[in-house]
Amino acid sequence: MFIVKVNMLFAILLLCQALICYSSWQPQIEQEMEIAEVLKGLSERMEKAVNSINKYEAAINKVYSAECGDISECPEETIVDNIIGNPIYNFQLLKRITVFYKVMEKNIDKINYQGALDEIERIKEKYNGLPQKYEREAVGRSFLKIMDTYKLDINDVLQGILGEKQTSATLGDSDLLYLGKLANINSMTDVSMLALNYLVDKNSTISEKEKNEAEGLIRIQNVRKKFQEKEKRAYEAERMENGYILGNVPPRSNNPADALSEDDDINYKALCRGETLLGEDVIAELFCYFSHKGNPYLMLQPLKVEEVHPPPHQMLWLHDVLTERETEELMHDSVPHMTASMIGQKKTVSDMRVGESAFIPDSVSPIVDRINEKINLITGLNGCRRLDPEGKKEEFEYLQIASYGTGGHFYLHHDPMYVYKSPDFIAQSVEDPQNRYNTGDRMSTLMFYLNDVEAGGYTAFPRLGVAVRPERGSAVIWHNINPAGFSDMHMLHAACPVILGRKMVANKWFREVANIFHRKCGLYMHDY
Structure with missing residues (x-):
């Protein structure tokens, strides 16, 4: 009896993509909201301090621009004769220092950078730290899988159109560059080429250095596309032109890689996209009923x-x-x-x-x-x-x-x-090896x-x-x-x-x- 355990069919095991799990997003969202609240308070205090600085600076410039034009080029005699010798300026000087400067100093002191940093550290500890690089890559790979499986148009994705649904989210050029590079690392040639070619051909906002890097990756992808995937791509193109092959079951094999055929993957992606693969003659015989x-x-x-x-x-x-x-x-x-x-x-x-x-x-x-x-x-x-x-x-x-x-x-x-089970094999219990049934x-x-x-x-x-x-x-x-x-x-x-x-x-x-x-x-x- 030839039996292949299912777990042997499952390729190399990788890290858990925890962030893709629906409930795992909730604490991440809560963490970001708490950090955003801290940063909002810090931003408001910084804005208040900057406004105080601008007000103090404007009051000084008003005096010196009226008398000198430029505070950095104001001669000493002008300061002595026109500013120090003017009782209005004297009053305003003391007012600036005792009022405006004191308010500015107080607002700067209230910024409390260290307090904000300490609060952020507390939030990080509360949620067991921030997401890590491997989690970002896991989310990226899943997004790439969506793009690859459903053959999403790159222009639609940039505008937040996903699966014919318009969302308010948009993808920036830097996001696209990252995804293009990640797709290259994961040998997802089509998606990588779409992303990188868009950035090179369009008037994107990436730097010249990044554009040169993208062009280099495109050349690598072209070589890979020409040699490594030539047969597979030709096979897929033939299927799309001449029709999909159903019922292709590979022969038994000890090699897990042989358990799936090219048709399995091609058909799977086509079905995910909503394409009809079943023949019209078969569909005509299907029916609905009450039972x-x-x-x-x-x-x-x-x-x-x-x-x-x-x-x-x-x-x-x-x-x-x-x-x-x-x-x-x-x-x-x-x-x-x-x-x-x-x-x-x-x-x-x-x-x-x-x-x-x-x-x-x-x-x-x-x-x-x-x-x-x-x-x-x-x-x-x-x-x-x-x-x-x-x-x-x-x-x-x-x-x-x-x-x-x-x-x-x-x-x-x-x-x-x-899998490949035959009638002479019946699975047995596993919890108690001494009393199997x-x-x-x-x-x-x-x-x-x-x-x-x-x-x-x-x-x-x-x-x-x-x-x-x-x-x-x-x-x-x-x-x-x-x-x-x-x-x-x-x-x-x-x-x-x-x-x-x-x-x-x-x-x-x-x-x-x-x-x-x-x-x-x-x-x-x-x-x-």
């Missing part, structure tokens, strides 16, 4: 089912299965439990998945318990140990809530712990969308050629393992980057053993 599944619970309010992809790799989109109140309560109850999302059996943080998640145990949250009951009713599957007294702990998985902020994504992956793998996935997303955030299935947009209260269900016990390698999928706003989902994975009598096996080895 109560023979369950009295669903008789009065049957499921609204939309077929996204037909058998044997069927995907169903269930509309309005959660109420607005249920989605709000789920999101609210999950926030305290959120941590950086991890992948694989070793639970590691990776650039492949940028977001936060939390598994909510049974009997901890009333809303989670109610949703678990609803899940069993609408699927006919067994997904909650609390509802199965005879079930064992690792035959089930807790409901997972996942949150993706701006740039948040989960690159191409399979949900099961093992069969649990089975993640046979099926049900994913709820808890909110609408302003732009981006689709769930894309590149080998099927379909994508589902986040729709609050809806859910998508599919099977990762077919009835014969084989992995369905066509169910490779990804969470597209969020362009604007936030995306929150709830995932329920159904294990094989707990559903032996809920989802029947096929009559033949290769039945689906």
Whole structure:
């Protein structure tokens, strides 16, 4: 039996992109607001001091310009005869020193630079310091991924247009230069070339030195584009011209790099952009229907089912299965439990998945318990140990809530712990090595969308050629393992980057053993 663990497919693990996690932005915003308040006070005190200085200086210049023209060139005899000898000037001199100068000195003293610096240090300690360089680069990489995946027009981005949404944010030339250089470092040739060429060709505000640096990077990119990516780019151009190839499953391999094909990545990005890849003949056979599944619970309010992809790799989109109140309560109850999302059996943080998640145990949250009951009713599957007294702990998985902020994504992956699974392999429990028992793998996935997303955030299935947009209260269900016990390698999928706003989902994975009598096996080895 040949099995490849999912965590082997996940490339080199990188630093956590913590700032992309939605809740991680809140303390950063609060920190900046507190620092801004300190700086505002400092600025107001400095402005008051400068005004006092200007007033004092204007009073002096009024005297000396009237008598000398220029204070620096005023002869001594003029000072003696015209200024000291004039009682009005004498009075004004003492007034300036006793009034204007005293006010100016007091205002300068009130600036209190050190006090402002001490307060800023206190704020920094309160929030465990300021963001670091690696965090800035992480945010930059996520923004670049958005630009690359969605092929955003550079002029639109500069004007704050993201995913056809006009925002009030704008991107400056210095921002664009930084992103162009960061894209170069990360071998994102197309995005880097767009940014750098814009700065060189347009009347940008960058310095001559920076423009020369940009031109040098463009020459490097041209070489890379010509040699390193020649075959890939030609392949992508051919696909866009002649049509996308669906269902391309690479052969089994011990090399994780071979688990994905060029078509997987090309199709994924096209689906994220909202392109239609599924053939018209297949689309024509898809249909919508109401279903109560023979369950009295669903008789009065049957499921609204939309077929996204037909058998044997069927995907169903269930509309309005959660109420607005249920989605709000789920999101609210999950926030305290959120941590950086991890992948694989070793639970590691990776650039492949940028977001936060939390598994909510049974009997901890009333809303989670109610949703678990609803899940069993609408699927006919067994997904909650609390509802199965005879079930064992690792035959089930807790409901997972996942949150993706701006740039948040989960690159191409399979949900099961093992891929290329065959019927003669059954996953076992792992918590107690001395008393292991069969649990089975993640046979099926049900994913709820808890909110609408302003732009981006689709769930894309590149080998099927379909994508589902986040729709609050809806859910998508599919099977990762077919009835014969084989992995369905066509169910490779990804969470597209969020362009604007936030995306929150709830995932329920159904294990094989707990559903032996809920989802029947096929009559033949290769039945689906």
